[in-house]
Amino acid sequence: MQRKIETDVLVIGGGTAGFGAAFAAASRGARVRLVEGTSKIGGVMAFCPGMPWGGGFPIGRSIGGVFDTLTTMLCTMQPPSAEVRPSTLANFGAEVIYDHEAAVFAMFQMLEDAGVEVHLSTFASAPVMEGARIVAVDCHDRTGPLTIAAGMVIDCSGDGDISAKAGVPFALGDGRGNMMGVTLSFSMLGAPWEQVFAGDDPYFTKEAARGIAEGRLHPDLAKLYLMRGFHRDTVFCNSVHIRGVDGTDPQQVARATQEGRRRCRQLAQFLVECVPGFEHARMSELGPTIGVRETRKLEAVHRILAQDLAAATKFADGIVCCDNPIDDVMRSDTAMTHDAIVAEGSYYTIPFQAMVPRALPNLLFAGRLVCADPAAFASVRGMPQCMAMGEAVGIAATMAHTRGLAVQALDPAEVVSALAARGVRGIGGEALADYAPALEQMTL
Numbered sequence: 001m002q003r004k005i006e007t008d009v010l011v012i013g014g015g016t017a018g019f020g021a022a023f024a025a026a027s028r029g030a031r032v033r034l035v036e037g038t039s040k041i042g043g044v045m046a047f048c049p050g051m052p053w054g055g056g057f058p059i060g061r062s063i064g065g066v067f068d069t070l071t072t073m074l075c076t077m078q079p080p081s082a083e084v085r086p087s088t089l090a091n092f093g094a095e096v097i098y099d100h101e102a103a104v105f106a107m108f109q110m111l112e113d114a115g116v117e118v119h120l121s122t123f124a125s126a127p128v129m130e131g132a133r134i135v136a137v138d139c140h141d142r143t144g145p146l147t148i149a150a151g152m153v154i155d156c157s158g159d160g161d162i163s164a165k166a167g168v169p170f171a172l173g174d175g176r177g178n179m180m181g182v183t184l185s186f187s188m189l190g191a192p193w194e195q196v197f198a199g200d201d202p203y204f205t206k207e208a209a210r211g212i213a214e215g216r217l218h219p220d221l222a223k224l225y226l227m228r229g230f231h232r233d234t235v236f237c238n239s240v241h242i243r244g245v246d247g248t249d250p251q252q253v254a255r256a257t258q259e260g261r262r263r264c265r266q267l268a269q270f271l272v273e274c275v276p277g278f279e280h281a282r283m284s285e286l287g288p289t290i291g292v293r294e295t296r297k298l299e300a301v302h303r304i305l306a307q308d309l310a311a312a313t314k315f316a317d318g319i320v321c322c323d324n325p326i327d328d329v330m331r332s333d334t335a336m337t338h339d340a341i342v343a344e345g346s347y348y349t350i351p352f353q354a355m356v357p358r359a360l361p362n363l364l365f366a367g368r369l370v371c372a373d374p375a376a377f378a379s380v381r382g383m384p385q386c387m388a389m390g391e392a393v394g395i396a397a398t399m400a401h402t403r404g405l406a407v408q409a410l411d412p413a414e415v416v417s418a419l420a421a422r423g424v425r426g427i428g429g430e431a432l433a434d435y436a437p438a439l440e441q442m443t444l
Ligand SMILES: Cc1cc2nc3c(=O)[nH]c(=O)nc-3n(C[C@H](O)[C@H](O)[C@H](O)COP(=O)(O)OP(=O)(O)OC[C@H]3O[C@@H](n4cnc5c(N)ncnc54)[C@H](O)[C@@H]3O)c2cc1C
Pocket: 012, 013, 014, 015, 016, 017, 018, 035, 036, 037, 038, 041, 042, 043, 044, 045, 048, 051, 052, 053, 054, 055, 122, 123, 124, 125, 156, 157, 158, 159, 160, 161, 162, 182, 183, 184, 238, 291, 292, 293, 366, 367, 368, 369, 381, 382, 383, 384, 386
């Protein structure tokens, strides 16, 4: 028998964007359901355990909002479960390194406390349309089909299957279908930091070149992204990238995950045998699947352009600050870049209307579905910004729902004011430097 339930706001996808959206909407009193296809929230964060949250501190100040709440909660636990550290990579600012399980637990707890009904292992498969409106979404869980009728739908699925099926135009990757590389991550346990990081090359290029020359490492491992994990003498390896994978194709994802496992095992063995400090280390926390950086980017009222970000534009409807570099990772025909997008000491904001579709009246989207050109996308996609984008659309969805408005009719200035009132910093006429404490003054 077909089960039917209903809600005010339905959030599809429980990654960092979906977490922010569901938490924000529920904390304003809306009835919120979140459907997540896997058994855990976090999305890429859960697929790449230990991946630092980068981009939360433009010009050394916290962006505020839900990211700040979560970070402060983890940093002030006894014992602390997170720490803010400078990135070892060029052009990235401070990042949050955390205990993966503690962070996931805290996120579940925040959703539970806010009253979000979380549906795990539940896949949203098709929108039910009435004209331009999504009146319900057909889902499946292990007991069979489940239809969730919703006043507002927020797509935070990263891949945007439901939005695409509902008719929202999109670009795949760079618009020619060329997407950033996908990555399988792992950690090494028992690798003394003093020895591993005794050198001054953050990419371990000399060691990598040797491994490639000896045929022990894949040629795409010319730079080894090795960083200190949260727990002492653990090293997080964000190194194994696979090109040319379409993350919307489940079979390509399955094949890339198995290829990733092969390359991760080769790399772990190489580290143990050839890189000082890893002699007694062992592999741990291999991701359950590849992390997908980029698939569909949905068309919105506003398309974010890299040239506007490079000019440090603070949009009138800016909902979060950012100074992340253009972190473009191995499309099939390009290398890896982390070129700065803004001058040092500067930042831009991400506009709300890049998450508002042109036509559908009760749909919003956030996270890596945001409407942006490829270079702009490579900068705006950090997890703190995804949480903040989610927070913005969560607030907007409740406003549209309670007033019976189409999302296109919302006044973006009201969304910005509501976010500023929740502690999102550097928006709505505020300068981030004036309103957020510098990192060194924070009690984290
Ligand atoms: C390998 C890699 C390294 C990165 N490194 C960093 C870094 O160091 N620091 C940083 O801040 N950012 C980093 N990023 C960027 C950042 O992790 C992502 O941009 C961000 O996590 C995207 O969040 P999201 O919520 O938009 O999407 P996702 O994290 O992709 O979450 C989408 C969720 O939706 C679910 N879903 C999809 N379809 C459906 C459906 N139909 N029904 C139900 N559920 C569905 C998925 O299971 C998933 O949980 C990295 C990304 C990758 C891939």
